[in-house]
Amino acid sequence: MSAENSTGGLDIVERYYQGYGSRARELKKQGKQIMGYLCAFTPVEIITAAGFVPFRIKGDVNEPITKADTEMETIVCPLVRSWFDMSLKGKYEFLDGIVIPHACDSISTTYNVWKNTLNLPYSHLINMPHSTDEPSLKFYKALLNTFRTSLSKFTSKEISDQSINQAIRLYNQNRAKVRELYELRKTSPPLISGAEVAKLLIVSVSIPVEEANQLIDSVIKEVKQRGAVPAAKPARIMVVGAEVDDVTFIDLIEDSGAWVVADDLCPGAREFFDDVDVTADPIDGIVERYLRKIKCGRTFREKKGDYEDYLEERFGHIGRFIKDFGVDGVVLYIYKYCDPYGFEVPAMKSYIESVGAPVLYLEDEYSMSTIGRLRTRIQAFLELIGSK
Amino acid sequence: MTEEKKPEERKKRRTATEAASKVGPMVKAALKENLRAKEEGRPIAYSFIFSGYDEIIRAMDIVPAWTENYAGVCGVKRDAQRFLEKAESENFSRSLCTYALCGLGFDSWREELGEMPPDPPWGGQARPTVMLGSGQIICDPRYKWYQAVQHYMPDVPVYVGGLPYPPYEDDYDYRDVQDYYVKYIVEELRDLVAFLEKHTDRKMDWDRLAEAVDISDRTWNMISEAYDLRKAVPCPMGTGDAMNTMVPMTFMMGTQEAYDFFKDLYDELKIKIANKEGVIPDEKYRLLWGGGLPSWFALTDFNYFNSKGAVFPAEVTYRLVEPVYELDLPKVSDPLEHLAWRWVKYWSYRHDKARKRPGSNPDVERLIEYIEDYKIDGVVMHEAFSCRSWHPGLIWQLNQLKRVYRDIPSLILESDIVDISSYNEADTRARIDAFIDTLEAVKSQ
């Protein structure tokens, strides 16, 4: 599906996706400071308020992991290993520092390796708790204040509440724009493909938020101007998983005769569908969003009520997406060695099936060597749901 | 038609100390006790070791069921495969922690049948009253495993509490943050008490808790002092034994029994040292087990090392204590606060030391300390594929050790904690042989 006047947003997305990091490199030359980070749990509002451009470290499915193995164990999540491999290979040489949240084991237990091998001027682990009770919120707030103090020391500049509020506003705008973009996926057929959305979101976390906002605006405009698309009516698929920062898998599904119309992924709906509330102390709003609002397997929610209520609390948002986006089938796409999502599979699968959607569970390795195997399974799944 | 398979012929494992040899029967008895407790209607709590709540559970007369232990037992008895396979059939990935997979397989099977799986190792694991997870840094299974098994036991409540420790960072010192860490931990432990009071018929006995904490402090000291005796040449006790003695350290902490066990061990080691009795008569190489959980089904590998003249006077794994009198703990009256301080200070113990050596960090410092104190010739690490808590970082630690300290011979073994299909005995022994050759070559220089 190609846009008619392709000198707009989608072109820029393609350029920044293929040359991931090129914009950050440009900005660095102009004197900006770039702060690398991992995962959607890093509070980018604080980093932006401190005057840095937050840069999401990304892997590459096409690049075999080699250098990383000299310092990092191969039993670590392959996504993290690819991120580390790319970093060691100098793809992100423009970084001034790295911020790593305590998201999951693979990310946090490798912190020492990241810190001590990349030798960046700044590194910080945000020791985010796994629970969402009141004491955990208070603890997380204290951690964020430590982080804020640390960043101020590094830049020799205080980070004012005002600058944080300003950053929060920009990021909330960003999230609203993504939600607006997702509305374009609800039509039959969707006006924008899953691959286009994936690339846009992946690119958007590698550039300053103001530029991301402009980019999303221009893509929405471009897409809305598209003429009617022939209605072949293939299946409408939702992809659920931890983090998918490479379009290869999305392409695979869409090349097999389906649209990817919805997701519960990072970068994806999980990362953009919840805003930071405006609070007197801006850190409170940030705490609430990252620890309580984002629904990810790494955050433990307490069970209140009976077990059905519990599954609804944890996975209900997936049910709503299935309904709102007219989803025909769900692909559960989880990497080998992923702890937070590996343990979720039976509960998640049973919930999704209980709301009437068929599920394909795929375990993958973040490499091109599995493409043929994945293709067969996806095709079989599409045949299965097609013959309903 | 096929008949019964030939029984596996395996050499029995040998331990160096009396103390260690007592442990097998202790575990068996404890598992039996749990089954009896279940029949008598006493509250049983699925628990993780080293999660800060040993003393709390003991003080409330709640029976802990150490699920990691049970998986270890299945591993030792080489009867874990069928449980791993059951978990896999439920769609749990084989790459997940095999303690958890074993437990998930066992429990889901037990719930399906409404009774223990056939021929369960040492009688099996009873259905719990509550399940106590932990949101610590130590590992993800500690808050995911029980949540996952709750899918098969939806009526059993799960508790997850935070128990973090300050990381070693350059941009701040742990003392800058210790106060809020301690405050958080105390609140979480208090919530745990409330949870236990709500979901069992037990009430906290605060005096008993203070006692249990006091015993565990003294036990920490006793363990440290006993293990320090292994600095002697020849070494009277190796890591093979320590993989047994970790049982009272982690499953019985806070009880008089645990303290007495280590007092006995201390006395035993003193006698061995006086008689110059080592693990092996001809001690040639002293090795440090620098990291990684052991392969529970292959503990005889330690005997193999012994047969080559190598002993392990020290290990990092399951040495989960430091002398309390060296931790610089503030005097507090609340036992929960004391536990919180002890936790934070334990994890920060070598921060100051690490700062004095450029490029070092607390893990590397610990390796250096043991190498010097225990007169170590070489370091062995074990990468267990299913565990992402203790194992990522070991390669870097070894590399860094050599960069900032000295180029010491090292060996990395690869297998798993419980999944025997990852283990190749011939390959492992070949690696050990090659390592011994290296040690010999270095020694003769």
Add this chain to the structure above:
Amino acid sequence: MKSQYFAGVDIGSTMTKVVIMDQATITSVIGPTGPEHRKLANRVMEEALAKANLSFDEITYVVATGYGRINVPFADKQITEISCHARGVGHLLPAARTVIDIGGQDSKGIKLKDGRAVDFVMNDKCAAGTGRFLEVTAEELGVSLEDMGRLSLEAKNRVEISNTCTVFAAQEVVARLSEGVALPDILAGLHEAIATRIYGMVRRLKIEREVALTGGGAKNIGLVKAMEAKLGFPALLPPEPLLTGAIGAALLGKDIVREAAEKGETLKVSERRLTEASIFT
């Protein structure tokens, strides 16, 4: 009323199967898939047409399936083996609710409902649950693949193979042999190991009776017995286990033609060329 003919082409990693049917199977051809045959699927097709005394133009619809399905340029449609085996078994063994297909280089489990696949699992990465495992170990032991199954049934004391990795298991097996362990006992252990692997995978589907075994593995009596031991009940076998995929493919072609006729739609067929698949397609 003129007869309509449908062809199913199943290019597996080890064997290529072609079936031509109208109401029932007219003819079938089974041959080994070498690297050449993947490119020369048309040759197998020609052989089948000759056997059936038909010209290519008389075939109404061709469906290709299997590992090499993209190398069949004359196929009108490519459908995965999952759907094809389901359709084939649904037709041949209507009582089956679960299909276990044991191939040369992969194995699959398929859940059926009303003759269609509703769920599936696959193992195409690890040789240990496939025919390859037996091939490798047969070579190590110096036993012909054909004899493996029969010999395994003569075991008195089945040996347990602890290594699930094919390479290590082969080493283990040789070691056992040199220790003097009886060959049938070792073979029984190998078959048990494969059955365990396959059963472990298929269990994810919540197995329902009846269970049908298909593929090359179903022709190995030792493996069939080992699988039945795991299942705890007898399995159903189609008359020719290697053909279920191709039969299913042909039948799916028939379904497509009939649906198009019912809806009054024109049938989309490929540009028919019985030539070699170019390497660059």
